[in-house]
Amino acid sequence: MVIRTEGLSFSFGNQQVVKSLSLEVPEGSIYGFLGPNGAGKTTTIKMLLNLLRAGEGSIQIFDKHLENNRIDILRQVGSLIEQPAIYQHLTGKENLLNRAMLLQVSEKRVNDMLSLVQLTNAANKKAGQYSLGMKQRLGIALALLNDPKLLILDEPTNGLDPNGIIEIRELMMRIVKEGKTVFVSSHLLAEVEKMATHVGIINHGKMMFQGTINDLQNISQPQIYIETDNSVDAANLLKRHNFTVNEVESESLYVPFESREQIGHINSLLVQNGLTVFAINKQRKDLEKLFLDITKSN
Ligand SMILES: Nc1ncnc2c1ncn2[C@@H]1O[C@H](COP(=O)(O)OP(=O)(O)OP(=O)(O)O)[C@@H](O)[C@H]1O
Numbered sequence: 001m002v003i004r005t006e007g008l009s010f011s012f013g014n015q016q017v018v019k020s021l022s023l024e025v026p027e028g029s030i031y032g033f034l035g036p037n038g039a040g041k042t043t044t045i046k047m048l049l050n051l052l053r054a055g056e057g058s059i060q061i062f063d064k065h066l067e068n069n070r071i072d073i074l075r076q077v078g079s080l081i082e083q084p085a086i087y088q089h090l091t092g093k094e095n096l097l098n099r100a101m102l103l104q105v106s107e108k109r110v111n112d113m114l115s116l117v118q119l120t121n122a123a124n125k126k127a128g129q130y131s132l133g134m135k136q137r138l139g140i141a142l143a144l145l146n147d148p149k150l151l152i153l154d155e156p157t158n159g160l161d162p163n164g165i166i167e168i169r170e171l172m173m174r175i176v177k178e179g180k181t182v183f184v185s186s187h188l189l190a191e192v193e194k195m196a197t198h199v200g201i202i203n204h205g206k207m208m209f210q211g212t213i214n215d216l217q218n219i220s221q222p223q224i225y226i227e228t229d230n231s232v233d234a235a236n237l238l239k240r241h242n243f244t245v246n247e248v249e250s251e252s253l254y255v256p257f258e259s260r261e262q263i264g265h266i267n268s269l270l271v272q273n274g275l276t277v278f279a280i281n282k283q284r285k286d287l288e289k290l291f292l293d294i295t296k297s298n
Pocket residue numbers: 012017035036037038039040041042043044187
């Protein structure tokens with residue numbers, strides 16, 4: 001595991017905002033760290049970067065304890081929290097060259113990073129004139145300069161327009177292809193679903209789900225959505241024929257999906273019994289709904 005925490009907790013005064021968190025971030029993953037505003041994501045990230053000292057529990061990064069190997073570990077971690085530290089009056093490239101000098105990194109690496117974040121054409125433009133998305137990408141380029149094995153990004157798509165979001169998503173995928181691991185926080189489920197390989201969902205500082213993106217989608221069994229002119233009659237009819245009916249609403253009902261044939265069977269059954277079927281189709285709960293379900297149940 002690139003990151004492993006056990007029993008990680010943190011309190012601001014007497015408000016416990018991170019509660020016994022066990023993170024497991026595999027090498028080469030894009031780990032989406034999801035949770036609503038105030039769930040404790042930034043606090044957790046600050047502990048991972050040693051910007052806040054963990055109240056309780058342990059943090060291992062690259063299989064070493066952070067407490068005893070801070071410098072060694074953090075040298076191999078790039079991060080972007082909140083606003084990137086950019087000099088507005090310098091060009092994008094000058095910002096990178098400045099940092100490169102401090103890190104003793106070559107100009108070639110600066111050019112490579114400009115190309116990776118697709119800022120080569122805007123390299124000589126003042127960073128103050130960059131769009132929000134370009135600034136974020138410059139921030140990511142700065143974080144990648146010293147070739148870290150792990151990149152930690154706190155809500156990098158916050159405030160970006162759809163194009164900016166797509167650019168950041170594609171950038172993360174390119175970064176992972178270079179053999180790095182990306183840990184990225186977000187409150188946008190639909191967004192994380194498109195790029196993450198692994199997901200951890202927290203609410204009120206507690207881990208509610210952790211696994212692969214497929215594990216998460218498998219939790220949500222597909223259902224058959226049925227819209228008829230009388231959902232109560234339809235539900236009763238289906239129950240009499242040994243179907244499980246999950247939810248009955250005024251105009252629709254849901255049955256757990258088993259096969260395509262089952263959809264055909266239900267359709268004929270309803271029609272043969274005088275009901276009008278307006279719609280019948282297989283539906284997978286989207287991540288947004290699933291997330292709400294998990295959040296509500298805890
Ligand atoms: N410096 C602080 N002092 C006191 N309470 C704080 C401080 N920073 C954060 N908190 C509280 O800790 C809780 C967790 O905040 P945190 O910023 O970690 O959440 P988050 O999941 O990152 O949310 P967001 O997406 O809004 O940034 C919140 O209730 C917040 O009000």
